[in-house]
Amino acid sequence: MILTGVHADAAEVASLAVTYLPEVTAFVRRMTAHHADADDLVQDVFERAFRSLADLEDVARCRAWLFRIARNRVIDWQRTRLARPELRLLEGTDSVASEPFVAPERVEQAQADAIEAALGALSADLRDAVLLADVWGCSYDEIAEIVQVPIGTVRSRIARARLRLAELLSDQEAKPGAFGKRGARS
Amino acid sequence: MNQCPYDLDTASAALDHGLPEVERKAFEAHLPCASCTPRLEALAAARHALGHLPSREEPSGAVRARVEAMQLKSTGARLQRTRGRLLAVGLGSIAAVTAALLALVLTGRGGQDSGSADLLVADHLRSVPEVRPAEVASGDPEVVSRFFEGHVSFRAIAPTLPNAQLLGGRLCRIEGKLTELLFYQHEQQVLSLFVAEEPLTVDGCTSSRDHQVCSSSHGDVVLTLVGKLPREEAERLLSHAKL
Numbered sequence: 001m002i003l004t005g006v007h008a009d010a011a012e013v014a015s016l017a018v019t020y021l022p023e024v025t026a027f028v029r030r031m032t033a034h035h036a037d038a039d040d041l042v043q044d045v046f047e048r049a050f051r052s053l054a055d056l057e058d059v060a061r062c063r064a065w066l067f068r069i070a071r072n073r074v075i076d077w078q079r080t081r082l083a084r085p086e087l088r089l090l091e092g093t094d095s096v097a098s099e100p101f102v103a104p105e106r107v108e109q110a111q112a113d114a115i116e117a118a119l120g121a122l123s124a125d126l127r128d129a130v131l132l133a134d135v136w137g138c139s140y141d142e143i144a145e146i147v148q149v150p151i152g153t154v155r156s157r158i159a160r161a162r163l164r165l166a167e168l169l170s171d172q173e174a175k176p177g178a179f180g181k182r183g184a185r186s
Numbered sequence: 187m188n189q190c191p192y193d194l195d196t197a198s199a200a201l202d203h204g205l206p207e208v209e210r211k212a213f214e215a216h217l218p219c220a221s222c223t224p225r226l227e228a229l230a231a232a233r234h235a236l237g238h239l240p241s242r243e244e245p246s247g248a249v250r251a252r253v254e255a256m257q258l259k260s261t262g263a264r265l266q267r268t269r270g271r272l273l274a275v276g277l278g279s280i281a282a283v284t285a286a287l288l289a290l291v292l293t294g295r296g297g298q299d300s301g302s303a304d305l306l307v308a309d310h311l312r313s314v315p316e317v318r319p320a321e322v323a324s325g326d327p328e329v330v331s332r333f334f335e336g337h338v339s340f341r342a343i344a345p346t347l348p349n350a351q352l353l354g355g356r357l358c359r360i361e362g363k364l365t366e367l368l369f370y371q372h373e374q375q376v377l378s379l380f381v382a383e384e385p386l387t388v389d390g391c392t393s394s395r396d397h398q399v400c401s402s403s404h405g406d407v408v409l410t411l412v413g414k415l416p417r418e419e420a421e422r423l424l425s426h427a428k429l
Contacts, residue, residue, distance in 0.1 A: 014257045019302065021253055022242035029243055039249045046253045050260035060395070063304060115235055133202065134236035137307070139395070140204055159198030159229070166228035169235060 010053045016062050017049055023063070023136060024070050030131065031074045041077060045070045064142040067132070071146055118168040122161055129154055130161035190221040197225050201233060242305075302387040303394040310378040310397065310412040323354040330355055334366050340383045340407055344368060345427040350377065360386060372423070377413035386410045391417050400424055 024045060029038045048069050056065050119127055128147055132138040140158075144151045192213060199205050200213050217223060245253070322333035327344035330352060334342035337357055344352060347370055355368040358380075366381035380386055385408045391400040400420040401410040409427060411420050 010260075014260055018253060018257050019305070021250065022244055023305075025245040025249075026241055026243040039246050042245055043249050043252055043256075047256055050256050053260070112238065115239065130232075130236065131239075134233050135239045135241050137241070137310075140199075140202070155199050155204065156195050158202075159195045162198055162229045162232040163194060163225070165235070166232040169232065170228075 064145045068146045126161035129157035303392045303399040307394045307397045325352045347423045348426045380410040
C-alpha cells in the first residue's frame with residue numbers, strides 16, 4: 001500500500017504538471033522571444049520534470065518547480081547562444097529617477113507592443129521577477145524559489161521593475177522608440 | 187515628502203498584500219501620503235498593464251502530444267516497476283495492481299482538478315483590478331450584464347452576492363470559450379466570479395494557494411467563486427447568489 005501511495009503520487013504530480021503546459025509554454029516563449037527553439041525547450045522541460053518527479057516534495061509547489069526548471073533550461077540555452085558574438089544582447093538600464101513623474105492613466109492604457117518594448121528595456125533579473133508576479137500571479141515565495149534569490153531581493157526587483165515600467169510607459173508618447181534595443185530575454 | 191518612512195519596496199509589496207499585518211496597517215494608516223500615493227498609483231498602473239499580457243499559450247499539437255506521451259510513459263513505467271516489485275516480494279496480486287491503477291486514475295483526476303483550481307486562482311490574482319475595474323466598471327448588474335451580451339454563448343448575467351458589492355468585470359477565454367469574469371468587493375478584498383456554461387472545476391470547493399475555489403450550477407450556468415475567504419463563507423455567497 002505504501003508503494004502504491006508513492007507511485008500514485010508520482011502519477012498525480014505528472015498529471016498536475018501537464019495542466020501547466022500552456023503556462024510553461026507562454027513563459028518559455030516569452031523568455032526566448034518566441035524563438036523557433038521554444039517548443040523544443042518546453043518539451044525538454046517536461047522531460048526533465050517527469051524524470052525527477054521524486055524531487056518535488058510538495059505538490060502545491062508544482063508550478064513553481066516547473067517554472068524553475070524552465071527558467072534554468074532557458075538560461076542554459078541562452079548561454080549557448082550568447083557564446084556566438086553576433087547574438088550578444090544589450091541589457092536595458094534599471095535606473096529609476098527618485099521621484100519620476102508618471103501618468104497612471106497613460107501607463108494603464110499602454111498597448112501590448114509598448115509594454116513589450118518597455119519590458120525589453122529592463123534587465124533580465126527585474127523583468128523575470130515582475131513578469132512572474134504580474135503575468136503569472138506568482139507569490140514572492142514562489143518567485144524566490146524560481147529565480148533562487150532571497151524574498152527581499154524579489155520584493156525589491158519587483159518594485160523597481162514596476163516603477164521603471166511605469167516611467168517608460170508614461171513617457172512613451174513623449175519619446176517614441178526611446179526604450180532601447182530589445183534583447184532576446186523578454 | 188522626505189519625511190515619509192516608507193520606501194518603494196514597501197509600497198509595491200503593499201499592492202501585493204505582501205506586508206505583515208502590523209506593517210500593512212501602519213502603511214495604510216499613513217495614507218494619503220504625498221510621496222507614497224503617486225508612487226502607489228504608478229506601481230499599480232504598471233501592474234495592471236502587465237496583467238493584460240497572455241499567461242498561457244497553447245503549445246503546438248506535436249509538443250502537447252509528446253508531453254502527454256511522456257507523462258503516460260513516465261507514470262506507466264513507474265506502475266510497471268511497482269507491479270514487478272509487488273510480485274517479487276510476494277505481496278503483489280491482481281487486486282493490488284487494480285487498486286494501484288484505480289488510485290492512479292483517481293489521483294490523476296485530483297491532480298487535474300487542483301490544476302484547474304490553481305489556474306483559476308492565478309487568473310484571479312492577475313485580474314483583480316487595483317486601479318480601475320476591468321473592461322466594464324459598474325455596480326449595476328444590468329450595466330455589467332449588458333456588456334457581456336453578444337460576447338458569451340449563454341444568457342449574460344451579473345449575479346448579486348450577499349454583502350458583496352459588484353465592481354465590474356471583463357471577458358476572459360477559458361478552454362477556448364469566452365467566459366464572464368466578474369469582480370466583487372467583499373469586506374476587505376476583491377473576489378472573482380467566473381460565469382461559464384461548462385464547469386471550470388469540480389462541483390463544490392477546493393483550495394489552492396490559500397484561496398478557495400468554489401463552484402456550483404445555477405440553471406444554465408456554472409458559477410465559480412475565487413477568493414481568499416473561509417470555505418463556509420464562499421459556499422454561503424454562492425448559495426445565496428441571485429441571478
